[in-house]
Amino acid sequence: MIRKYWWKILCFVLLVYTCSYGFLVEVPSPPGVPLQQTIRNLFFHVAMWMAMMVCFSVSVVYAIKFLHKSNPVDDIRSTEFARAGTVMGVLGLVTGMIWANYQWGKAWTGDAKLNGAAIAVLTYFAYFVLKGSFNDEEKRARIGAVFNIFAFLMLFPSIWIMPRLVESLHPGGQGSEGNPALNPKDTTNAMRSVMYPAFIGWTLLSVWISTLFVRIRIIQQNKLYNE
Amino acid sequence: MVLMILSVVTDAQTAEAPADIMRSNGKIYVVVAVVVTILLGLFIYLFSLDRKITKIEKATNPDREMRL
Numbered sequence: 001m002i003r004k005y006w007w008k009i010l011c012f013v014l015l016v017y018t019c020s021y022g023f024l025v026e027v028p029s030p031p032g033v034p035l036q037q038t039i040r041n042l043f044f045h046v047a048m049w050m051a052m053m054v055c056f057s058v059s060v061v062y063a064i065k066f067l068h069k070s071n072p073v074d075d076i077r078s079t080e081f082a083r084a085g086t087v088m089g090v091l092g093l094v095t096g097m098i099w100a101n102y103q104w105g106k107a108w109t110g111d112a113k114l115n116g117a118a119i120a121v122l123t124y125f126a127y128f129v130l131k132g133s134f135n136d137e138e139k140r141a142r143i144g145a146v147f148n149i150f151a152f153l154m155l156f157p158s159i160w161i162m163p164r165l166v167e168s169l170h171p172g173g174q175g176s177e178g179n180p181a182l183n184p185k186d187t188t189n190a191m192r193s194v195m196y197p198a199f200i201g202w203t204l205l206s207v208w209i210s211t212l213f214v215r216i217r218i219i220q221q222n223k224l225y226n227e
Numbered sequence: 228m229v230l231m232i233l234s235v236v237t238d239a240q241t242a243e244a245p246a247d248i249m250r251s252n253g254k255i256y257v258v259v260a261v262v263v264t265i266l267l268g269l270f271i272y273l274f275s276l277d278r279k280i281t282k283i284e285k286a287t288n289p290d291r292e293m294r295l
Contacts (some may be wrong), residue, residue: 003281012270019262023255208273215280222287 007204014201018043022194041099041193043198048092049117049159050199051206055085056152058125058207063148066141074220075141080146080213081157084206085132089121096116112166116158123151123158 022043029036062078065071096114097107108114127147134140163170 008274008277012266015270016263016266019258019266023259023262208277212273212276212280215284219280219287220284 001138002215008208011201011204012207014197015205018047018194018198018201022198025190025194027191028188035103039097039191041095043194044202045095045099046195047198047202048088048095051203052085052088052092053155054203055081055088055206055210056155058210059085060148060152063145063152066145072221075145076217076221077214078145080217081207081210082127082148082151083213084210086121086124086128087165087201087209088202088206089124093117093121104128107138111163111170113163113170118160120151120155120158123154127151177183 022040027037027039029039059078059081062074062081066074066078093114096117100109100114101107127144130147131140131144134143
């Protein structure tokens, strides 16, 4: 499956569509609403978070599989998907800071969701540091997998639950209805026709990059064992 | 390009929205062309990486069934 090309070509088509039509599609920009054209960041910044969640979910599934069956390939998959997920998370943070700088006045507003997202990504940095600190491969894989599960579970209170409980600059938050990330009132059907392909496209891209990481690591491991 | 547009946002309430300016004089298509070119370059790189890895895999495991 990871060597098949159809989903990679699909990824390419979806992203070309996103990056072209995403700039051309009509977006609602009622006067007085400060978002205006920057809502197009939905196709880019928000898509990063979607891709990150998918990568981290795949990573934790393989972590649990590894703890269950101790197949070293599962540990490699778990690590490399976490790696790609962390990259997407960092990109999400950076693109969010760029957007915030112009939209909200400063790059970091101390908003609950920003802090939560930073904590989430930092937890995964800690996962890689933890993994690097072990010399024994078996221990590294096993304890890494356990921490992976913890890091994944930390995503939910940090990013999804806490920001809904407090006042937030993100749409939603205390006192407002709806989802703190995707308010249906902010998107029209025309926008959704770009948004969902964008989510899928960027997710497929991060999955593709993860599979490349996995394959390289397997080649490296095989080389090590054959020496 | 996007940052250039966004730096005019503060005037957007009274003047015409900046991105509509880009669209009305057809220059938004320049932005699209630039971004798509970048994407094309990145994907060509990714595809060639993918094929290179496939080649190495075939070289190091010629008999074994290629499993996930």
